[in-house]
Amino acid sequence: MWNKSSEAKPTSSPNKEVSVEAPKSAPIATSSVVHAAAPTHASPAVDTSRVGPGLRFKGELSGTSDLYIDGEMNGNVRLEDSLVVVGPNGRVQADIQAREIMVHGSLTGNLFATERIQLGRESRVGGNLASKHIQIEDGALFKGHVDMDIRKTAARPTESVAVERASSNGDNGAAGITTQSGSSEPTELPGAQAPVALSAAPPSSVAPATLRVTRVAGDKAAS
Amino acid sequence: MGWMAKVRTADPPGSPSMSGRSKDFDSQTAASPRLSNGLKEFLWLASDTNRGTILDLGPAWQATLTFFAEKGYRITSDDLLRTWWAFLTGEEERLRSLGINAERPTKDALAEQFLEDSLQYPEGSYNGILMWDLLDYFEPALATRMMVRIYDMLRPGGVMLALFHSRPAERFHRYRVSDGQTIEMVPAASFATQVRVLQNREIQDLFGKFRSSKTFVGRDQLREVVFLK
Numbered sequence: 001m002w003n004k005s006s007e008a009k010p011t012s013s014p015n016k017e018v019s020v021e022a023p024k025s026a027p028i029a030t031s032s033v034v035h036a037a038a039p040t041h042a043s044p045a046v047d048t049s050r051v052g053p054g055l056r057f058k059g060e061l062s063g064t065s066d067l068y069i070d071g072e073m074n075g076n077v078r079l080e081d082s083l084v085v086v087g088p089n090g091r092v093q094a095d096i097q098a099r100e101i102m103v104h105g106s107l108t109g110n111l112f113a114t115e116r117i118q119l120g121r122e123s124r125v126g127g128n129l130a131s132k133h134i135q136i137e138d139g140a141l142f143k144g145h146v147d148m149d150i151r152k153t154a155a156r157p158t159e160s161v162a163v164e165r166a167s168s169n170g171d172n173g174a175a176g177i178t179t180q181s182g183s184s185e186p187t188e189l190p191g192a193q194a195p196v197a198l199s200a201a202p203p204s205s206v207a208p209a210t211l212r213v214t215r216v217a218g219d220k221a222a223s
Numbered sequence: 224m225g226w227m228a229k230v231r232t233a234d235p236p237g238s239p240s241m242s243g244r245s246k247d248f249d250s251q252t253a254a255s256p257r258l259s260n261g262l263k264e265f266l267w268l269a270s271d272t273n274r275g276t277i278l279d280l281g282p283a284w285q286a287t288l289t290f291f292a293e294k295g296y297r298i299t300s301d302d303l304l305r306t307w308w309a310f311l312t313g314e315e316e317r318l319r320s321l322g323i324n325a326e327r328p329t330k331d332a333l334a335e336q337f338l339e340d341s342l343q344y345p346e347g348s349y350n351g352i353l354m355w356d357l358l359d360y361f362e363p364a365l366a367t368r369m370m371v372r373i374y375d376m377l378r379p380g381g382v383m384l385a386l387f388h389s390r391p392a393e394r395f396h397r398y399r400v401s402d403g404q405t406i407e408m409v410p411a412a413s414f415a416t417q418v419r420v421l422q423n424r425e426i427q428d429l430f431g432k433f434r435s436s437k438t439f440v441g442r443d444q445l446r447e448v449v450f451l452k
Binding site (some may be wrong): 037042048134135136137138140141143144145146147149 | 238276282284285288292295297298300301302305306448
């Protein structure tokens with residue numbers, strides 16, 4: 001059911017956008033953005049982009065979609081108006097800027113959220129937190145600074161991490177997305193409603209500087 | 224039996240050393256509040272230092288974080304006891320993998336090795352440090368070295384709150400701040416073993432470089448000591 005990624009139209013944008021496409025056989029969200037209220041780690045929202053278990057991502061993510069990371073990620077995430085959730089299987093080494101950040105897995109990096117940061121009871125976080133509202137559940141393991149006066153920290157940009165250019169050893173090209181063998185198919189989570197999967201752009205000889213994640217509801221409707 | 228053989232961990236074998244902390248706390252047993260004159264003194268002295276930065280060497284608690292954030296402090300959380308026992312567990316596993324003839328490092332060497340990666344904060348970076356009862360759980364070799372490091376981390380005029388058991392603790396607790404004069408003792412799974420009961424003279428020796436100290440002795444045999452740099 002996930003083999004539709006080959007139908008994703010390569011974009012001609014110089015930014016080499018990576019399209020995010022919902023599986024055809026699954027219920028499809030309309031083109032209007034559906035913002036679920038704070039999806040938990042067990043049920044990412046319909047319009048949430050996913051790095052699922054078994055996926056490894058290296059590089060910088062930016063855009064407007066919410067993001068659910070339950071695989072491995074290394075780099076930078078800049079989704080200023082979005083919700084970023086690190087699931088229980090997530091292993092993340094990245095600085096994250098978002099509207100709201102929830103961590104239930106393992107994360108090393110600095111977190112900056114304009115609204116809220118939540119560390120779940122099973123989370124393991126090493127880094128600095130900056131947000132107006134920070135919630136640490138009993139049981140969370142956290143080591144780092146906490147700053148709840150984001151007037152000071154808002155001006156502190158996250159240092160950009162250069163995208164690791166894909167090597168020729170089978171990594172999936174430009175975007176720096178690598179898929180571990182036999183695990184490219186996203187795992188359905190209980191209660192998940194048609195999770196939107198990341199599909200990598202075709203290999204390109206020119207590696208992009210950043211990877212932008214956008215939803216392509218129009219493409220889905222057309223297909 | 225060697226020193227490191229005392230290492231106990233709440234984690235199942237093979238699991239990451241930091242995992243499973245949520246099992247550490249007994250949700251069935253309520254945290255017990257404790258009126259703390261030491262905390263009152265700590266806050267009073269810390270208020271002289273322009274609402275700066277606090278280092279909490281216990282686990283990260285929402286209550287503690289909120290309390291200090293609302294007072295305008297910036298807080299750093301570093302669960303040093305857990306890090307230390309995770310370190311010892313790792314060392315024990317490493318030695319086991321090397322075989323029975325592997326040379327065991329001395330306590331001094333272990334303490335040095337641990338501090339190479341821990342408590343790496345700049346000098347004078349904190350206005351206040353919450354030590355809780357960690358020193359009861361650290362070997363003298365580590366405690367002595369750690370206090371040198373911690374003294375340097377405090378700004379002049381900085382203040383530290385430490386707790387000491389007057390007799391072996393009946394139960395392992397972690398601590399959090401609930402308001403300006405109350406700390407909560409949270410029963411926890413005992414992943415660490417109390418090493419010793421420090422006598423007053425030993426405490427004075429450990430904190431000899433500090434300008435002054437004030438001790439509050441509770442009926443529960445817990446001494447609260449506030450040190451001023």
